[in-house]
Amino acid sequence: MELQDYWRTVRRRWRLVLGSVLVVLAVAAVWTWSVTPTYASTTRIFVSTSQTDENSAYTGNLFATQRVASYADLVTSNQLAERVADDLGDTDAMDLREQVTASAVPETVLLEIQATDADAERARDIAQAYAEQLQLLVEELETPRGETTAVVKATLIDDAQVARTPVAPQPLRNLALAGILGLLLGVGLAVARELLDTSVKTADDIAEITSAPVLGNIFQDTDAKRAPSEVLFTATPWAEAFRVLRTSMQYVDIDNAQKVIVITSSLPGEGKSTTAVNLAVTLTQAGQKVALVECDLRRPLIADRLELDGAIGTTSVLIGKVSAQDVMQQYADTSLDVMVCGQIPPNPSELLQSQAMEMLLLDLRQRYDVVILDAPPLLPVTDAALLATRADGAVVVVSHGRTTRDQLSTAIERLGSVDATTLGVVVNQAPAKKSASGYGYGYGYAPLEDEAVTAGGGKRRRR
Template sequence: MELRDYVRILRQRWILIAVTVLLALAAASALTLTTTAQYQSTARLFVSTSESNTTDAYQGGLFSQQRITSYASLITGEEMARRVAEELDSDISPRALADQITATVEPETVVLEISVTDASADRARELTQTTAEVFTEYVTELETPPGQTTAPVKASITDRASAPGSPVSPQPVRNLGLALVLGLLLGVGIAVLRETLDTRIKSPRDLQEATGDAPALGHISYDKRTPKQPLLSSLDSHSPRAEAFRVLRTNVQFLNVDSAGRVFVVTSALPGEGKSTTACNLALALADGGFSVLLVEADLRRPKATGYFGLEPNVGVTTVLLGKVGFEDAVQEVSPRCALMASGPTPPNPSELLQSEAMHRLLTEARQRYDYVLVDVPPLLPVTDAAVLAAQADGALLVVRHNKTTSDQVEAAVDRLESVGAKLLGSITNMSPTSKRASGYGYGYGYGYAPDASTVVAEPTQGTSRGRRGGRRAAGSGGSTGRRAGGAGAPSEDPFGGPHRRHQPGEPERTAQAERPIAPDETAIEDALTVDPDGRNRPRRGR
């Protein structure tokens, strides 16, 4: 991980870190409040020898320094504790009392410190003083040679036991400070561990690694209105989500540029990632860009596209594959340049139908009739339908839901495509956050670029095409007649000037920019103004 990765983790998971710190502080506070206060009293002893001349005194000092370490060990022994308990006539056990006594030697000296800790300040002082007095007698007893009455070494009390004024434990400031440091370390550690174990796709780098460097074609930002308004036709043309699909349209145009008719499968790893809404809106965006588009609803298990457009679902792919209706009769018009072939009745064997020769002929005919054919198929991992159709198409567009789809799932979906020889053309991130801070690096657009409301000219009420359901609605045998989108021999009328037809051999290649329809507000502005030969604008008086 790089430094920016750690910074991103801290910004994303600061709540987890804060909760961990608060829990650590709460635990330290509870421990501090429930711990019994302990008081400590200290007495000091001086160990010396009884030599008189200087030389003997020096040697005696060295002897005392060697002895004093042994004395410190004796003070904390059970024998000393037993003698102190007998002196005080206390029923405390020697082992328990020994645990309360500590002895330390001041470095390079013959000074010995005795400390006793107890829950009572007065008792701590009494125990300390008694221990010091008993020990001086104990040293004399130990150091007196047999047959003599005086010992060459003696221990003298220099500082009597002190009266403790405040408890030595617990220490609230120290405990809370340690809890704060440990809570921060623990919180950051948990955050980094969770980030390491979390394999959900949250950044472009995660997606690139999971797809094997497949190009990222677009990032569709999250819009809470999507469940009620899934199609672009119900959104403002300058909304961030609409702009994201325009960017996706531009990137899709550079896929398989040498192919006359391009067939792309739109799929995902698992259900609930937004593949159907992405396919529908990409079809509308390509149609708005001047291309003829057919959306084939090949998700025969859970079809959704027909419901989004509000068209007839009973005639479509399955009825064409079974030979009950022809290709043209199953096509329903969404807009003058966009058509839909519904899924039709749900068959008992979707996979067998989709890999049949009839399906191959259907895609071949659709390729000849339309600039783009988008095939909405089931997810890759639960069933094999998507992989079967992807092998027959030019490739697959994989929709990945931000912060939900895992890298393992994406890798498994890519492997499923590669196993049948299908090509992953690119990925589309759906429901990405609108701000960079939300994902560390950010996807999509978190801003809009709509025109100033004061400069917008009212749109004309006629001539708009998006969202109209004109033409034929296939309704089984003997269905109603009408105009078909993209049908051979019956080109649809372009509401922005002349009939629309596909590119023919020998003609200059069309581009989306060349055939981009004039937006209603641009038409109104063109009607309102004209240009004099001298370059000045003047109102147009008539058309």
């Protein structure tokens, strides 16, 4: 992946990134405010030698500097911890060792001792006791045998003080680090999910699977739940998406004046029936004579969706009870003729492969400009592939971010295995683009009304 790919991934999955940041911040906040505050107190000890002349003082300073590092190790020794425990009383020496640290100030003869505790006053007492006991221990260790004066002296120069603010936890630092960690975690999860996600989302994904063109992108819109007779005759992005699809369909199989087109998908729930219905209604708006035939004889939806009588339909024609003309129903105020499923048969595949089905399609091709066949999905059953061999081809509907590349590839292979033509792909539930809808509402969806006559007889323009 290139840098721009990472950026697109973060933009596409910004909710995951934001969620990761918020979760890590929440955990850090809970931990920060639930941890017992810890206070620290520090003392300083100056290490010196007893030399008085200039040369001896310089040598003694080097010696003292080297000694400071040794004294820092003494602070964490068992012997000094036991002395401090005896001095403070009712204190465990092992616990004291974990509460105290010592460090030599670089290029100096200063030694810093820091003690931490949940009680600020106790932290001060521990640091002060360590400094005092270290003084005595240094004096004992640095006094030569038979002498009364120590070669090196440790002098307490800064007494321990009671801290007013705790050293831990540090809310601002913790939250800042949590924010950075959450951001890195979120980006990592987004990239990992992108790499593991095999769903179809872009035209490039489809191009890798099939050479068939992308005929249209049907954006997510609340208008999808409304009746086609209501929404497709209004100026909405949803209606415009189907007009674009209608325009693309004009370039499909241009050698045939009468077209029979199968609308199918890989799996159920990808929007094939909705696409078939709305495309059929949109084609009638262009003055074409259109028939919509429900060939999904297993899970029919069109009768309920369009509020039509579902008693007789495709199955009635195929078994010879009625003619095609008798079962055609006009949808609402449109010129669309609809043949619903009718009674669900026990043998859908046999009916769709029958001679009666072939004769039905020949009859419809002669009487209509376009015949739209709403077929079952390709992967569960073979009905759609068999229908596509008798039609001019199939349009495959994929659900953006849901249909996987393997599913689409297998569906295309099903059509190819029976020498059926894949006319194109329609991407359903595509995320709406703000720029596109903004252009549409500003230009395509809000035309001016010309020269409305005023009450006084004059003319004015209005929006």
